[in-house]
Amino acid sequence: MIARGTLLALIFLALTLLQSTGQAQALQKTVRVKLTTLNFPLQISGGGISIRGIKKTDIKNISIPRVDESFRVDNHKVGGKNIWFINKGDSFPLKRLSEKYIEIDSSSSQVEISGYKVSTPVLITQAGEIIAAMPLNNYLEGVLAGEMPASWPIEALKAQAVAARSYTLFQINQRKNNIFQLEGSVLDQVYSSSISPDQLSVIKQALAETEGMVLTHQNKIIKAYYHSDCGGRTEDPERIWGGARSNINSVEDRYCAFNPHSQWIFEISLEEMRKKIESPIKSIRIVNTTPSGRAALIAFNVSDDKNILISGNELRKILGFQKLRSTLFSVRLDRDRITFAGRGFGHGSGLCQYGARYMAQKGAKVQEILKHYYPTARLLEVSHVANL
Ligand SMILES: [Zn+2]
Numbered sequence: 096m097i098a099r100g101t102l103l104a105l106i107f108l109a110l111t112l113l114q115s116t117g118q119a120q121a122l123q124k125t126v127r128v129k130l131t132t133l134n135f136p137l138q139i140s141g142g143g144i145s146i147r148g149i150k151k152t153d154i155k156n157i158s159i160p161r162v163d164e165s166f167r168v169d170n171h172k173v174g175g176k177n178i179w180f181i182n183k184g185d186s187f188p189l190k191r192l193s194e195k196y197i198e199i200d201s202s203s204s205q206v207e208i209s210g211y212k213v214s215t216p217v218l219i220t221q222a223g224e225i226i227a228a229m230p231l232n233n234y235l236e237g238v239l240a241g242e243m244p245a246s247w248p249i250e251a252l253k254a255q256a257v258a259a260r261s262y263t264l265f266q267i268n269q270r271k272n273n274i275f276q277l278e279g280s281v282l283d284q285v286y287s288s289s290i291s292p293d294q295l296s297v298i299k300q301a302l303a304e305t306e307g308m309v310l311t312h313q314n315k316i317i318k319a320y321y322h323s324d325c326g327g328r329t330e331d332p333e334r335i336w337g338g339a340r341s342n343i344n345s346v347e348d349r350y351c352a353f354n355p356h357s358q359w360i361f362e363i364s365l366e367e368m369r370k371k372i373e374s375p376i377k378s379i380r381i382v383n384t385t386p387s388g389r390a391a392l393i394a395f396n397v398s399d400d401k402n403i404l405i406s407g408n409e410l411r412k413i414l415g416f417q418k419l420r421s422t423l424f425s426v427r428l429d430r431d432r433i434t435f436a437g438r439g440f441g442h443g444s445g446l447c448q449y450g451a452r453y454m455a456q457k458g459a460k461v462q463e464i465l466k467h468y469y470p471t472a473r474l475l476e477v478s479h480v481a482n483l
Contacts, residue, residue: 141164148194
């Protein structure tokens with residue numbers, strides 16, 4: 096007979112093993128990230144390349160074993176159907192595939208697609224989207240490199256690591272049936288494939304010291320938004336993108352006030368703006384603002400009785416997210432020029448990176464930083480999460 100203590104110890108061990116298996120599974124997920132879009136025809140080169148279609152019945156694997164090989168991939172409509180044309184020249188006869196996308200692998204783990212270097216496996220869609228498939232942690236390394244300078248304090252990088260891991264796991268779960276689950280740009284998270292060895296060692300530390308930690312609400316992982324600089328108060332996500340009430344709340348933020356680049360001015364000529372909204376403009380005004388002071392709706396008066404209404408977020412999209420840096424602005428029209436004067440950078444929801452940096456410089460730990468920006472969220476091991 097097993098002693099009661101031993102039995103309890105065994106049950107505890109079994110539960111721990113189950114948990115760590117769950118965590119290992121979540122952390123070993125593959126992320127499919129859209130890196131860029133290229134125009135056909137594509138010139139592909141690399142070593143030991145193989146091409147696969149995805150429909151099992153249509154697969155005719157094409158292998159190009161030599162290191163210095165290069166071939167052409169084209170895609171266009173034939174009789175209403177998108178067809179792939181894969182061709183190298185006389186020694187490699189033209190192949191046709193009717194796949195939605197093709198997968199390219201390489202024995203050297205890298206190929207060059209029309210001059211764009213990318214790690215394999217890589218997927219190419221009929222629209223020319225270049226999609227890399229990689230393990231979660233490799234993806235997070237690229238996100239940390241793209242989203243926060245490695246020279247920033249380690250506790251800020253750790254807060255960034257937890258937010259990015261949570262956001263990523265939320266998105267790959269939401270979009271598990273999509274060809275790609277994340278955009279490698281500000282539309283989701285900026286992904287950088289070039290990381291210096293010094294940068295990588297700090298990033299690996301930030302990921303390792305928070306390994307498996309995610310932000311949750313009622314045991315469910317949250318879409319942990321983050322941005323560069325909130326300008327003094329963060330924003331409720333639903334006020335930017337609409338939709339149901341989220342688990343992320345607007346909070347006051349004194350910490351990012353120390354960002355020297357917080358204030359900005361963006362000018363555009365009336366003529367240029369007229370082209371953007373395809374209408375003459377008589378005046379501009381902010382119709383209403385959100386509680387954090389952001390422009391929620393902007394009216395472009397185009398004739399005596401007609402206004403074109405554009406949401407703040409839509410206006411950032413039209414003018415460029417890097418130019419109209421946030422929706423926390425005032426706007427002025429002087430003769431032939433429109434001036435936006437604003438504060439902050441990014442959508443303003445969730446973690447404010449400049450605020451996190453300042454908190455970390457003043458000695459705050461990762462838990463404290465996350466508590467400030469996600470006050471209702473609980474930090475949990477991913478094995479305790481229900482919605483994965
Ligand atoms: Zn802030």
